[in-house]
Amino acid sequence: MKSYLVSLAIGLLVGAIYSLLGTRSPAPPAIALLGLLGMLLGEQAVPLVRKAWHGQGVVAFWKSDCQERVTGVPPAPEDAP
Structure with a gap:
């Protein structure tokens, strides 16, 4: 139930921002x-910043957890010639 309320609240916020920017909703396809894309990158940015903040390997985390989600291309096998 909580995730539904959070989703609704974020939708209201985005709708208000669209209105302030003068963009109709639903937005044109490019917008x-x-x-x-911004939502997808933002979702991956939080864990990356947490890893960097704690001094952990950001590049390895990007390759193992984020790259496939953002690009849609699965990582290459490590043992490929």
């Missing part, structure tokens, strides 16, 4: 796709 909507850029918004989705």
Whole structure:
């Protein structure tokens, strides 16, 4: 139930921002796709910043956890020639 309320609240916030920017909602396809890309990158940014903050390996984390989600391309096998 909590995730539904959070989703609604974020939707209201984004709707208000769209209104302030003068963009109609639903947004035109290019704007909507850029918004989705921003959401995807933002979702990956939080764990990356946490890793960097704690001095952990950011590059390895990006390759193992984030790269596939952002690009849609699975990582290459380590033992490939």
